[in-house]
Amino acid sequence: MLCSRATARHLARYAKRWQHTSARPALNSVTPDDIAHFAQFLPQNAILSTLSPVSVAPAEIEQYNSDWMGKYRGKSTTVLRPHTTEQVSKILKWCHERRIGVVPQGGNTGLVGGSVPIEDELILSLGNMSKVRSFDPVSGALVADAGCILEALTEHIATHDHIMPLDLGAKGSCQIGGNVSTNAGGLRLLRYGSLHGSVLGLEVVLPDGTILDNLSTLRKDNTGYDLKQLFIGAEGTLGVVTGVSILTSAAPRAVNNVILALPRFENVLPLFKSTRRHLSEILSAFEFIDRTAYELAVKHGQGKGLTNEESEGAECFVLLETSGGSKEHDEEKLNALLETLLESDPPLINTGVLSQSPTQFASLWRLREGVTEAVSKEGKAYKYDISIPLASFKDVVDATKEQLRKKGLLHENAVKHVLGYGHVGDGNLHLNIVAAAYTQEIEAALEPFVYELVSSYKGSISAEHGIGAMKTHAIHYSKSAVAVDVMKRIKHLFDPHGIMNPGKVLE
Ligand SMILES: Cc1cc2nc3c(=O)[nH]c(=O)nc-3n(C[C@H](O)[C@H](O)[C@H](O)COP(=O)(O)OP(=O)(O)OC[C@H]3O[C@@H](n4cnc5c(N)ncnc54)[C@H](O)[C@@H]3O)c2cc1C
Structure with missing residues (x-):
């Protein structure tokens, strides 16, 4: 069979990937005896397995085996859904001894194939661990089970006039444990920084079942190595995050957003500079959408932006958000910015539309957040x-x-x-x-x-988004050989049998 040079390279890379995969420690499949063991400490509804005496519809397991994009698919026979940290600990201890691969799964919204098995690893779903453990309205420290849905936490602390330091389009399904494990960025990073700054502490079950309780609510703690940082963005390769302590902020008194239509992409950079200068401390998001992305979001009904006349001739769009302490003051600043942008010579924007109501505010955000979903519908x-x-x-x-x-x-x-x-x-x-x-x-x-x-x-x-299964072969484009080697040594220290999310992050 003839193949192009590119295809040959591609196949060679796959062969190389396979060699690496086969060099990993051999792992065992789950057996009916393992299921019998798990049944000793897990309630029946926490075990979904084709090996279990209680029959399970294949479709029930299938949803855990395939990722959000329908691009990656595993062959797991078994999903465990523990309710407590102690149950997670017993599961890992057993899998460590039996050399069974384990894939931690949160909301399964990850975009790099990290949340589904490559072979038939056991899936450990955190969905049943969804309690808020505590919230301190004075410090803003929130402590929650890893399986809490991000949107549920947002709603919970809204009643205390606080907001989460992160927000993303998948908020209705993704879990705080998944967010931490992917070091999710999202729409508020510009204002509230990364999770490496806002996570105060973690409770993690290590691959051998040891519970590392590091659920501090302190903002400052310089007692030796900051262990939690290792698990933020580890994509489930070093242990299972079961609890998260995170710093939330007092909700801003006034929020506004505005969508801007730009005649040329080249205007984005001067626009960003000008926006930062004019809005300074109240700027909370600056999101870019090119024309194709905008049109797909509109086509698939993801929120409302500009009218056809307003968007005509625009090469790209920017969604700006402000969060501040006074509506009048913030609107004044925004209007002054819009005037400057329109009056610059040539104007940096064709037009800008400021949301006039909470519904319009939400609709503009839906447009930006909806691009990911629109793309998957297309x-x-x-x-x-x-x-x-x-x-x-x-x-x-x-x-x-x-x-x-x-x-x-x-x-x-x-x-x-x-x-x-x-x-x-x-x-x-x-x-x-x-x-x-x-x-x-x-x-x-x-x-x-x-x-x-x-x-x-x-x-x-x-x-x-992380490395997941998608980019293990490409990590060297962003990390030196020495850095990858140190990562491998850390992985081996925590997980000598290589049971945690095998084939993800590191080959
Ligand atoms: C519409 C849409 C919009 C998105 N927008 C953004 C965005 O703006 N910014 C962004 O960063 N990402 C974004 N994502 C990607 C995704 O939502 C994030 O990566 C999210 O943080 C994943 O959370 P999850 O609970 O779904 O984790 P999963 O997808 O279930 O898992 C992701 C990884 O974390 C591991 N993991 C999950 N839970 C745990 C745990 N408790 N302990 C240890 N490991 C665990 C898994 O093994 C896997 O490797 C978006 C996805 C969608 C579908």
């Missing part, structure tokens, strides 16, 4: 979540389009759209390639092309 998405200098966002999207065009793949039956959107304020672009189907030919055209491109800008191949 087709199969190859998602690259990259950090690069802001000025190069458009060049990266254009270069990717050109690469696909050169390969003859830019048409309705292969790649339908190449688009960019993301958290510009954080230098984070979501480069999405929307295809009719996932094919090896498209993947071979995109990889390592995209990673090399990112590397040429000294960027990161993963700004916030």
Whole structure:
């Protein structure tokens, strides 16, 4: 069989990946005896297994085996849904002794294939651990089970006039334990910083079942190594996060948002500079949507933006949010900004629409947050979540389009759209390639092309989604050999049998 050079490279890489996979310690499959053991300390409804005497519909397991994008699929026979940290500890202790691979799963909204098994590893779902343990309205410290849904926590502390330091489009399904394990960024990072700053403490069950109770609510604690940092962004490869202590903030008294239509991409950078200067402390989000992303969000009914006349001629859009202490003061600042932008010569924006009601405010946010969902409704998405200098966002999207065009793949039956959107304020672009189907030919055209491109800008191949199963082979584009070696040594120290989320993050 003849294959193109790119396809041959792709196959060679897969062969290499397989060799690495086979070099990992051998792991055992779950057996009926294991199920009998788990049944000694877990209630019946916490065990979903095709090996269990209680019959289970395959569809029930299937939803845990496949990821949000429908791109990654495992073959697990067993999902355990513990209710307590002690139960998690007993499960891991057993799996450690029996050398059974374990995949921790939160809301299963991850976008890099980290939350589903590669083979038939046991899935440990945290969904039943969903209690708020405590909230201190004076310090803002919230302590919750790892399985709490982000939106539920947001609603819980809203009653105390507080907000979570993170927000993302998947908030209705993702869990705080998953957020911590992926070091999720999201829409509020510009204002509240990363989880490495806002997480105060963690409770983690280590691979051998030891419970590491580090659930501090202190803001300052310089007693030796800051162990929690290792688990933030570890993607379930070092242990299972069972509890999270996180610093929340007093809710702002006034929030506003505005959508801006820009005639040219080149205006984004001066717009960002001008916005920061004018809005300073009240700027809380600065999100970028290119024309294709905007049109897909509108097409798939994700919120309302501008009218057709208002959006006409715009190459891209920016959604700005302010959070401050006084509505009049903030609106005054925003209006002054809009005037400056419209009066600059040539104007930096075509138009800007300020939300006038809570409904409009929510609708503008839905438009931005809905891009991810719109993309998945449009087709199969190859998602690259990259950090690069802001000025190069458009060049990266254009270069990717050109690469696909050169390969003859830019048409309705292969790649339908190449688009960019993301958290510009954080230098984070979501480069999405929307295809009719996932094919090896498209993947071979995109990889390592995209990673090399990112590397040429000294960027990161993963700004916030993580490495998961998708990018293990590409980690060297963003981490030195020494750094990867240290990571492997840490992994071995915590998990000598390699049971935790095998095949993720590190090959
Ligand atoms: C519509 C949409 C919008 C999104 N927007 C953003 C965004 O703006 N910013 C962003 O960063 N991400 C975003 N994501 C990606 C995803 O939502 C985040 O990565 C989220 O933090 C994952 O949480 P989860 O509970 O779904 O975790 P899962 O998908 O279940 O798991 C993700 C990883 O964490 C591990 N894990 C999960 N729970 C635990 C635990 N308790 N202990 C140890 N390991 C665990 C899993 O093994 C896996 O490796 C988006 C996804 C969607 C679908």
